[in-house]
Each structure stands twice: as C-alpha cells, then as structure tokens.
Amino acid sequence: MYSHIFSRRALALGASLLCLSMSTWAQQQDAVAASVSEPGQSEKLGKVVLTGNPLRSQELAQPSNVLEGDALILRRGSTLGETLEGLPGLSSSYFGPNSNRPTIRGLDGDRVRMLSNSGASVDASSLSFDHAVPLDPLVIDRIEVLRGAAALLYGGNAIGGVVNTIDNRIPRQAQVGLSGASELRLGGAAAERNGAIVLEGGDKRLVWHADASARRADDLRVPSFTADGVTAQSVRNSASDSHGGALGASLLFANGYAGLSVDDSRNNYGVTVEPDVTVQMQRQRLSAAGEWRVDAQGSPQASGALLQRLTWSMGSTRYEHREVEGTGAVGTVFKSTGKDLRIELAHAPLGSLQGVVGLQWEDSDFSALGAEALVPSTSTRNGAVFVLEQFSSGPLALSAGARLESVRVDSRGDEASTGEEARFGAATRHSFSPHSLSLGGSYKLLGEAGGSKSATSKGLNLTANLNSTERAPMFYELHANGVHVASGAFERGDAHLRTESALGLDLGLVWQGSQQMLRLNVFRTKFSRYIALDATGVQIETDGQSLPEYAFKSVPALMQGFELEGRFDLPELLAGVQLSLTAQLDGVRGENRETGEALPRLAPLRASLGLDAQQGLWSGRFELRMAARQDRVPALDSPTAGYGLVKLSLARQFRLADVDGLWYLKLDNLGNKLAYSASSVATIRDLSPLPGRSVHTGVQVRF
Template sequence: MKLNKMVKICFLILFLVSHLFGEPILPKSSIEGIVLNEKTKEPVAWVDIYIHEINRGAATNKNGQFFIPNIPAGEYSVHFTRIGYNELHKHIIVLENDTTILNIKLLPNSFESEAIVIEDHSEHSHLQEPDLEINNREMGRKLGTTLAETIKDLPGLEQQTNGPAPARPVLRGLSGDRLLLLENGKRPGDLSTTAADHAVTIEPVTAERLEVIRGPLALAYGTNTTAGVINVVRNVSSKTNHQINGAFSAGAESVNSGIVSSLNLNVPLNDFYFYGDGSFRKAANVNTPSGALKNTSVETGSGKAELSWQPLWGLLKSSFAYYQSDYGIPPSIPELGHPNGIDISLNKNTIQLEGLVHKPIKGLNDLQIEYDLTNYFHEEFTSTGRNDAAFSLTSQHLSFKTSFEGFSIFQGIKVGSWFEHRDYKSGGLTNTVNSIETSMAGWIYQENDFGPLKTSAALRLENKTILPEEEKVDLRVGNIRKRSFTDYAASLKAQFALSQSWLVQTTLLKAFRAPGIEELFSDGPHLASYAYEVGNADLNPEKTYGAEIGISYDDNLLYFNLTGYFNRIDGYLFSQNTGERSWKRNDLFRYKMVGLDSEIKGVEAITKIDISGALNVSVSASFIEGNLLENFSENDKIIKVNEPLPFMPPFKGSLDITYKWNPFSIIYSANYAADQDRPGRFEKPTKEYLIHGLNIDFFIPGESLLHTFSFTVQNATDETYRRHLNRIKDIFPEAGRNFKLFYKLYF
C-alpha cells in the first residue's frame, strides 16, 4: 500500500470513529484518591501512578491527591511508585459511570527493587503484567550510554556490542529480529536488527520504565518474539493531575568524559494535554585498562512533542519525534578492512497518530487505531571522508485493536490487526537490491480464570512479502526475486497458585520469523561490521518450538524464582563466517547468510531477601547453551552436527547488597561471568571475570520539588576483562573504572 493511501485511510478512520461512533456512549468512570505515608499518615507527593493495561498515568500533587478521568470499565492493576517507599500494586475493578475512590498507604522502605512489590490481592492474575519491570528510579541508577548497556546486568539479559554506541540487548541468547524492541508499544523504525554496527534509536535517559514481555501477550506485537518483547515507556499518556509537571536530569561519567541531560514537561489544558521532551548526550573515546579505544566517541540528540485530546468519548493524539546520532566504530586490526575506524551518522523522524473510542458499539470495549510514519537515514564514512555505505528506510505501521464484553463466549478476548510498509534503499559500496517489504497480521488473545488456575492463549497469523526493485540471478546471492512468507505463531500460558505465596507457571510457544531484505539480498563490503556480507535469496523462514516452566515464591520478605526453558529453532538464520576472504575485498572475511537447525536451552534463578528493615540481598544467575544441530561440510553439504551456536553468552551471576538509611541507600554489586569455552566456529573463547561496583543514592523532598542523586562506581578495581558478545573483544577489553553522577529533579 502506498504512502498517501495509508495516510488518507488512517485519517478517514480516525474521523469516522471519533464522529460517528464516539458521541452516543459517554463513559464517566474515573479514579481518584489520596496517598498517605503508612507510618506518619501524612500525604505523599510525587507518587508515580501507572495503569499498565491502558498506559495511563498520573502523579500525586503536594497534598498527595490524584485524579484520573475517563477510565473504561474493567479490572486494572494500578502501580504506585515513589522513591523511598515500597512499590504498591493495587488491583481494582472500575464500574461503568462510577468514580473509584482509593485511599492508598505507602510504607517507607529500605528495599528498593523493581521486582519485589506489595501485592494487595493474592488471587489477582499476573497474565497481562510484564515478566520483568524496571521503574524510573532503577533506570536512572543503571543508566548507560545505550539501552542495552542500561539493562545488561539483569537476569537473562546481555548486550551485543560493536563499540559503545552500536549495542543491542540480548535476551536468553537471542537478539536481532528474535527480540522485538518497542518504544511505547511501537517499533522504532530503524535498522538496528540488520547489522552489528547499526545503533538502536531509543534514548534510555528519556525512559520512564521498561517492560519485558513474553508468552501469549507478546504475540500482540509480532510473530518473531521467541525471546520476547522489550518495551521502553517513554512517557505515560496524560499525567492527569491537572497541574504542570515534569523532570530535569543531568549526568556525567569519567570513563569517556561523557555528559547527558534531558528535560520533559507535561502541560494539562482542560481536555488537552501537551507532552514534550528533549535529550542530549556527548562522550569522548572510552578508556580501558589497556588505553583509550580510538574512534568510540558519540553525540546524540532526541526530542518529542505530543498533543492529546481526551474528551469523554475517547482520545485523539498526535506526536512528532526525532533522533540524531553521530558515533564511531573502532579501528579493526590492520588486515581487516578499516585500520582507522568508521564514522556513522544517522537521522530519524517519526510522526504518530492515535485514536481511541470508548465502547463504539455494543459488545466492544475501547477501539484503538494507531498509525506511524518513520523516515530513517544512515551513512557510514571512512577516515578519508569517503561515503562507504548509506541506508534509507521509510516505514509505516497501521494497527487496530479492541476487546469484547457482554458475550460469554467472547468475554475477555482481545483482537487486533497490524500492517507494515517498508521502503528500503542502500548505496555506497553496498549492493543490496532496493526493495519494498509489506506485512500484514491479525491476532487474538484470550485469558481464562479457573480459580487457582489461570490461563492465557494467543494466535497470530502474518504474511510478509518482499519485492526487489530488480529481479536477477546473482552468482553469490542466488535468484533475486519476489518472496512471500505466510505462517502463524501461537502461545499458551498457564499459572497455578499452589498457595498464597507459591506459584507454578508454564508456557508453550510456536514462533515464526521470515527473512528480511538484507538477509535475502545483501552483497557487498560492510566495513563497519568487519565483513563482506552475502545474502541468500533462497532462505526459508525460521520456525521455533519452545517450552518454559517456572516456580516462584513471594511473601514480600522473600522472593524466589526458578525458570527453565528450551527452544528448538528450525532454520535458524544467521550470518556465518565462512573463514574465507572475499575475492572482491581480500581484507574482509566473507559472511554468508544460512538457515540451520539449532536449539537453545537455559536456566534462570533470582532470589531477593529482605533481611531487616534496612538491609536486603539480591542474587541472580543465568545459564544458557546454544547448539547447531547441522552445518556445512567441506564440500558444502549439510551434515548433522552438535557444535556450539555462535555468540552465546556464558554463565553469569550477580549479587546486590542494599543498605537503606533514609534518605540514603548504598548498594554494593558484584557481577560474575564464567569462561566461555564453547565458542562458535571462528570465535575465540573468553576468560571468566568478576566486576565490583558501588552505588549511593539519596533524595531531598520538598513541597513542590523532589531532588534525587545517584553516585556510581563501575568496575571499581579497574579489571581487564572481555565480554563474549563484544565483536571487538580481540582488539580491546571492556571499559575501565568509571565514576558516574546522575541528578534528577521532579517538579
């Protein structure tokens, strides 16, 4: 579907929904209340209130009061978060045309954690809640140059890097298109999944929270969610406390002379709400125990402006966002392509529209329509200033979703559809054929409550079609032609409450991932990736069959979770080092796209203990093993093997000891990684390491301001170590000792 047609259809749908269906039904449900300190009974200001199911939020005023209007009838989990207090999840039922009054009491707490919270209803289903959630405070404490660096030490997570700037999260050994990254529930529209040197265009300093979603709920976003979904919430829709509020932050670190700053502002204007944010980041070359890592500077700017209108019948919202970054790729060894490094410049602009109508017709809950248009441009330059590669992507997404009510057979069912149009172009030395990619999908999600047993299930059917600008036969790539892929993904999750504290859950998954444009049609040198990349026009889709089982215990003083998982991936798509030099560029090894059967299995464990009112301990560990079940023989025939899958993280563990003395908290952390002695073909093993860190937080509350400070020491002993998923680990080790200071002001 062409650009102008999609835009016209979107605007027409928004108009029809808001004018033809929106007026007859005017739900007047709302939530209001007050938050008090449980010990002193005094009002608590600056409490962040978030309703996950509808991405709505508010903040308490100086009197501890809050008000959230225009809430559809239904069951919700309301999250109350405030620095210095236990996080509280309040499970409520909002009735039609009613005001739900909440009197919330928060307990001052020494145990600040993103995973352990107070639950006020033990029978509540957690099926629609994220598997892992990191709040704003924790994001600030762990803040790194990139999203991947910010979350790399969490259980099951790692980062794959090609320098400080181009870093991508890895979850359970999977990344790229198998781990879907979202910002406010939408795809970022960049090319970060296609090559190791392409940066993720999500700025962590502007994030309010982060969610990791797995299982049936993840299928609302894609069929390629074997690892799951990481959703970065940039701004919670409508801070409806009817007063101007916002936050300013600034930070600095020593390891790269880096600085970062951001500002966000919420302005309510009757039924209209304006949100705006901006950020700036600049860093010089990274220092390691072996010296400075050349050409690793980065300079990034981002911003967003959003205007929403929230009449009684629903919501209309429009926004514009931009992201710009200039960063360097470190020099390779002299015989590999670019001994002086590569400079990359990228720009991205996004326009988003959203419409929502409460109960447009009998039997339907909210009908939501979203559209976005993203223009992305990316250039790569050698040290001489020559344009080595250029990539352009124009992407559009249109989605619809709603849920049923009042029909017993359809009760609790959510449905949606999704459309994508991508116009891809490349230039410079790359020879990837310009192509158009279109996708369309429909999905359905349902959950059931059988008392202690709760289940959810989802099904998603998707088609992807790739149309090259030119059809031809290439000696290396193969028969370049139109390709079309259709398949389904499905997932079933069940959780059983053994008691008020013990919970057992299991998930079954069948996932589907079609190859992308560059995987099919690439043919040319990519210096920033240290490779001559060759696609495979005959690739077939990946099909994943997975299972997961876990058990957890939570009584607020002790939290424990143990999870094991197994994924069988038929036709695992990856760029395999052939070990041969390209005949066109003898300074680069030839990487060929292949699809080979594989399996990935692993175990994750986490324990959190509240030892006293001031001291707590958190311990986590994760182990993963990936194996190729087939590979190519010397005469290029596929044979059965059992050899390590490339780029698999080693066993890792972490320890956090927190001592709290309001308004201060002190956290000692230790992060351990074992030897990776099962490297893939042409990979080198890495040695074990143990890294120590220290964090000191404190806050200064006021009547209208809240100041927070965080001082962090990373790699306190200046250890020389190498992460296995760092593509340049053979050139330089990881960053050395780093002192970080981060300040945030809420107003």
C-alpha cells in the same frame, strides 16, 4: 493478502479512528497508571506488564521485567543495551559504547522485537552490529521486557522476546497546571555530559508534552589492553554527540483519549572497527495513538456492548544513516522509511472468558548506496491478524492465542546501482505466510486464589507457556552479497530461504512472601529451521584483501537455559537501616543440532550478588557481577575469559519547596578489571573491552 489490503487503507482507517475517538465528549481519562507502581520498586516482582498483555491481567505466564522510577534512573546507561545488560537472561550485542542492541536468551538481531510505545522502531540496527538504536534512555519513563516467544502479539521478529520503551510523548492522563522533570549526568568512563528536560501541562481536556535531551562523550576509557600489536587505555574512535526532542498533545474524553506526537533524534558517533569512520544518524517520527472504552457505570449502552475497549496507534518514520570517511567523503548511505498501524479490540467478558483481537500493518522501504552496500534496495510489507483469549477460575488462569501474518519482500536488484558492479541480479519478490500459536497458564499452588486484586499477593505460583512460532526471513538474509566490515566477512544471502520455525516451552515457579521473592524460569526452544550465518570455508578475494565467506542458511538448532533470581529482606542490624539481599544466576546454551557446534555470541554462565541499604532518604547498593569463561564458541571464534566486576552506588532523595529530587553517585568496575563481552561479534571484541573504573554522578528534579 493482508499486506495488500492494509497498504491501501491503513492511513484512512487511522484517520477514521482519530475521528471516532474525538467524537465522544468527556470529562476525565481512565487511570491507565494503575499499572505503574511507585518509584524505586521497579525490579520487584508483581507489576502489571502491558507489553504482550492487552488484557492487563495480574498474572502473566511469560517471564518479564519492568524498569521505571528511581530504579531506571540508577540503572540507566548511555544505550538501551547497556541499560538492560545484566537483567535475567539479558545481555547486549556490545559493539563499543555506542552500538549496543539488547540480546535476550542468546537471541539477537531481528529475533528481538524493539518497540517504542508498542509501535515499530524503524532503524537499521538489526542489519549490522555497528548501527545504533535511535532511542535515548534519558527520556524513557518505563522499559518492559518479555523474555521468550512474544510473537503472538508482535510477530515472528519477537521470537526471542520484546523490548518496549514507553514515554509520555502522547499523554494519557489529565494534567492540572505545569509539571516536569530535569536531569543532569556527568562523568563515567567516557566523561559523559548528559542532560534532559521534560515539561507537561494542560487541564482535564487538553494535555501537552515537550522534551529535549543531549549527550556528549569522549573515547571510552578502559584498563590497559593490547590489540593489533598496539597497547591502549581507551577505545579508539568511540566518542559520540547526540541530541533529540519531541512535542506531543492529547485530547481527553470520558471514555478515552486521542493524541499526536513528533520527535527528532540525531546521533554522530565513531565506529571503532573503522578508525576513520563516523556515523551521522537521524530519525524523525510522527505518531498518533488513542483509546476508546465502554464505561460500564456511566454509559447506558454498556450493559449490552460487545466491544469493551478499542486501542490504536500508528506512526510514520524516516531514518537516515551516513557513514562518513575521515576525509569528509560519504562512503555509504542507509535510508529507511516506514509506516505502521496497530489496532486492538477487547471484547466484553463472556463469563470467565475475556479476550482481544487485533490487526497490525507495517510498510518499510530500505536502501543502501555506497561502498559498503551489501544488500539491494528493498520494500517489505507485513500484515497480520491475531487473537488472544484468557480464562480464569479460582487459582487457575489459562490463555490461548493465534497470529497469522502475510509478509512480502521486494528487491529492486541492481536497478538502483547505476555505475556500480552488478551484484544483486534482477528485481525479485518473495512472499511468506508465518503463523504463530500460543498456550499459556498460571496456577496458584499456595496463597490467595482468584479474586485477589494485588499482583504481589503472597504464595507460590506456577506458570507455563508453549509457543509455536514462525519468522519470515529478513531482506538481508535473502539478498546479502558483499563485504560486511562490522563482521569482517563476505556475506551471502539465500533467496530460497523458508520461514524460520521454532517450538518453545517455558516453565516458571514464583514464590512471593512478605519480605522475600524467589523466581525460577527454565526454557527450551527447538528450531526446525534456524536461519544461521555460517562460515563456508571459502576465502573471497576482494579489493586486495582475503575475507572468509559466510552464508545464511537454515539449520536445526536448540536453545535452552534457566534464570534464577531472588530478593530477601534482612533483619535490621542498625537502628533505622533496612537491608536486603538480591541474587541472580542465569545461563543459556545453544547449538547447531546438525553439527553439534555452538551457536555464536552467547553470554556465559552469569551470577550477581547485591546488598541494598536504606535509611530515611539515603540509599546505597553494593553489587558484584560475575561471568564465567565462555569456551563454547563456533570453530572460527575464540573463548572469552571470565571476570568479576564490583559496582557501588549511593543516592539521596530530597525536597526543596515544591520540587522533589534524587541525587546519585555511581562507581563502576572499582577493581579496574579488564573484561570482554562474549556476546560481541568477534571483529570488535578485542578492540573494545568493557568500561574501566569510573565515577558517575547526576541529579534529577521533578516538579
């Protein structure tokens, strides 16, 4: 029902909102940056997380991480998955150096919601492990990660969590004169040559943004290994060449802003599992966003206004992905087009109660034509309404919310497969009505209670979150029928699948001192219907080869684990040298409750130990990352050996005239340890070890 209504009116509504935002004349914009803290502090507890937190409260019941500023620069990798790898509960579906999608608490694919400025990121990365996410970490200002069920605000596809990349392509703040940043990165295990530049200018009424980035990399160098009887010191067919850019502008008003941006991203990269295949990927997106607020001090109508803030965003995306054979012939073409609209309305406080209601609409069309088209052309329509309310009193904060969705998946069947063997049958339509409920809370056991403006106030805080979540099956889970080269299997969908259903509980305990922080989260998610891709035991003969058959089916499953992290400032041993110790331990276990078999691609027990030192403008870090042997694997998989990797980094801030800068040097895998990722699909794991010993240097300047 919601999809049908929204599909007719979404663009008209978005245009109306743009006119509404532009109708109020202004002098300056609200300080949205109040939630953004100083560079270099991004991994410490205490940030106001905007993703999944439209009420912008200081305490968030769900565990979260924020990367920005110098911390993001020093951690940034060539892909989003590599950038986030190693954070508590986060790993990546490592498919070589080019295709790394974040994995959260053992859940990957369409159980992790990928967002760009809180809007949908339309691509084909969830369909196959060898499909890259079309986001360049070089031009991202901030990354927010919510672990656990964030489906209340972003749908069932966030049942594992949310990764939101935030940039300033639609500016939200007044700008006086010209400013910008430029970064150059060289080296690494793939001999990368990376560069990016961002320029921004304007005044108190009109602000503009422009950025451009490029990256080239050779085949990834790794410690000597043997695969398929061949010994090598590099990962075959793993080179890449990418570039992109964007333009954006906003009009600023006393009570908000309205803006537009357009961006283009292109990436040509090799597919390791197919030594003669190169992917040519391209994505263009047109985005619009705005906000209108009631100004309690400057508006005479504010005292009786029910609406406090209206925020909206919309976008239109075109994505194309060509798999090119070594001869130059195009094997398979994946195309996806999508439109999305999101509206949030925050009402005025009703005593101690504040809340937000919202609408979301998404419309996407997908097609895959060619030799590896294992799914038919499909259209997916998704509409949703949601509400979130929060109550605060003294040391106690409670929240409750609900979301109702309407999802329609239309398959064109074999009508688009002219001249090809019929595999998908007649055109079909499937409709689903997922719903999600959430209860959360935080209680300050020790320290300042209520009224504190600081998110980093000292004390002991307890958090809890209970979620009941449903996810509609994806089109490939319903309609797959063909060879999936990336997983080395013949996959079959099930058109009779029902919604995936889970009940999750997350408990957290956070202690924040003046020089210490300790955080513990334990979680348990019980699936009554988990859509699993399981082996059937049947071998399928196709094109002269015999492949195991895997089928999508609903099974009862259980995911549970913990995350422990801490930071402690050490006594000053040398004059002017500040030392701090960081430590982390996390683990996740998942099993099919029907058979007792382990769920696939789970990261093992992991630990890390870091020592940070800072003296004046200089800073350095020593880090040891360890992973245990992963031997809890499905019957047709094999265990992954444990490892320990040593990393070092050195950085210096500097200032030349009106230019601020940061120079850094990173040394990774100093022991040149041969290591493999347990969260990789089995077909790629032995072909692509983790990077070997490397040196990476770069410089960023800001003016």
